[in-house]
Amino acid sequence: MAPVHDATAWGESFDHLLECKTGQLVFQDFLRTQYSDENLHFWLACEEYKKITAKTEMMVAATRIYTKFVHVDAPRQINIDCVTREEISENISQPGPNCFDRAQKLIYGLMENDCYPRFLKSEIYQALLQQAERQ
Template structure:
């Protein structure tokens, strides 16, 4: 998988890379999943929430993000809270880009977009794009997935469905939560913005 020396080394320090040969396609397996990752179907990540459509790789707001101080503080308390915020994801993406792991957030968002589709042809097309962009071992944006999850995806590619990436999405969400998020909160990206907002509040 082609990548720069510095980017590759940094990425491998934060993500164990597991890959195996592609598995033969077969019948898809049911894979129900709660959208909130905590197993609770009453939380804010249920299927009733309305999410505006977004392109596969286009998650940045049309304007520069300007979160309030209260919003910034709430992100530190809850990774889920930050991920629900367009501004939060945009700033988190900036941090992930500095760590050469931006593809994790892009993959997660692409899976969210796939879940909202209902047209079979669109589902098949987007499922294939996600596979080529983030699952294929030939892609420079490949995310780190274990062999069990990869096998399930390969089986589902025979008949793609909108929930086929649920296990992979959960794995990447957990990776960002446990690995990247704590570093984000200690990073200059977050801390500088937090300090700027605090000073702004004191001046008003």
């Protein structure tokens, strides 16, 4: 399980949670119970996408992200406004490094303001905190 200081730090800020691999996994488990784990998967995919420098690889990755999360019939469709979705659709044929920035920012905000506070109150997180206090 997570080291004590990690679980405690996750409660300090959403960024602490996302910066920790174990935190991501625990948060993902929580999101799965809320039927919204596609948000974290999309956010992480965007983080990886930003590291890509080769144009061909960028096109392949952008298409994969678009097809999986953004497209109207996407299997793991994220909840973004139609303007943002349309903007990505128009740019997907020539994706740049910032192609998903707006959508990623929206999803981050959704997770931080909605999912994260519920995570902190969840049984999953509370059990980890109690475990941390006993050590």
